[in-house]
Amino acid sequence: MAQYLHLFISIVILLSLSAHGVCENIWHISTGPDFETDIDSQVISIVVKQAYELSKEKVRITSSPSWKRSLIEANAGRVDGELYRIKGISKKFPNLVIIPIPVGNVSALAFTNKEKLKSLKIDSWNSLINHSIGILNGILYIEDESKKNNLKMIEKVQTYDQLLNVVYFNRVDFGVWSYPTYLSFIKDKRFNQLHIFKTPLSVEYLYHYIHKKNKNLIVKLTNALGIMQENGEIKKIRKEFIDQLYK
Structure with a gap:
């Protein structure tokens, strides 16, 4: 009888631990x-x-x-x-x-470090035709809009810091990043030289x-x-x- 009681208690403990595992x-x-x-x-x-x-x-x-x-x-x-x-x-x-x-929600915004481009009106994806742009690899709505609007000169990078660099060092005409993410860089010394176009290229939920x-x-x-x-x-x-x- 003691053996059965011990077995019963062991089963109860195991079931209890199993249930706890599910909850956790x-x-x-x-x-x-x-x-x-x-x-x-x-x-x-x-x-x-x-x-x-x-x-x-x-x-x-x-x-x-x-x-x-x-x-x-x-x-x-x-x-x-x-x-x-x-x-x-x-x-x-x-x-x-x-x-x-x-x-x-996220707004796609263009930005540049080239003085001659800072006075342009950039308010749609179509505004970026005939310019080179930097984007993040894997951000699908930006990749899709780039293809949809037939943007050809695209450099893809893996991180926002890399994106900031390719624009800051003028390797591309424009970068495209999102609001509010770009606010992460407002204290970065590179950020101060950039011109960000405030009109969103597009807005997505x-x-x-x-x-x-x-x-x-x-x-x-x-x-x-x-x-x-x-x-x-x-x-x-x-x-x-x-x-x-x-x-």
């Missing part, structure tokens, strides 16, 4: 290489972490060596999802499922994506982000974070 499951989400400096990534990471917390889930966000690699890893299921991308990437990465509440194997998260995260959108929490997080940059 941590979802692994990937993003690009500029996580420490990319304002979009930092702001949206706060939004997404809060959504997971509201869903009673835990999440860990990690940087990938490149923006494109991050998508590849997420689509292959080697991580559980992608921190944020524009709507429509599932056409190219069919294993990624969108959470249909925007977690932010950003969404969190998960791998299809994690479809049980869809309703939870949609509901959580819906609550955050309704009560203004998503906008509040973004505003407070950006305001801190100017202090």
Whole structure:
């Protein structure tokens, strides 16, 4: 009888530990290489972490060596999802499922360090035709707009710091980066010489994506982000974070 009792207690303990393990499951989400400096990534990471917390889930966000690699890893299921991308990437990465509440938005802005170009009117992608431009590899909406508008002279780089350099050292006519991410560089000495064209080339909403194997998260995260959108929490997080940059 003592042996059976011991076996019963052991089974109960194992089941208890197993249940605890399920509760403690941590979802692994990937993003690009500029996580420490990319304002979009930092702001949206706060939004997404809060959504997971509201869903009673835990999440860990990690940087990938490149923006494109991050998508590849997420689509292959080697991580559980992608921190944020524009709507429509599932056409190219069919294993990624969108959470249909925007977690932010991004504006594509052109900038230059060439004096002769600073007085030009740059207010659309079409304005960049016949000029060389630098962009980030793997930022799909910028890559797609470049192709759509038949921009030929393109230099792709892996990080925002590299993008800043190719423009600062006049290797290209224009760079294209996003607001609010470029604000990360306002204290960089290279930044002071640049001219940023304030009219966006385009504006896109950003969404969190998960791998299809994690479809049980869809309703939870949609509901959580819906609550955050309704009560203004998503906008509040973004505003407070950006305001801190100017202090």
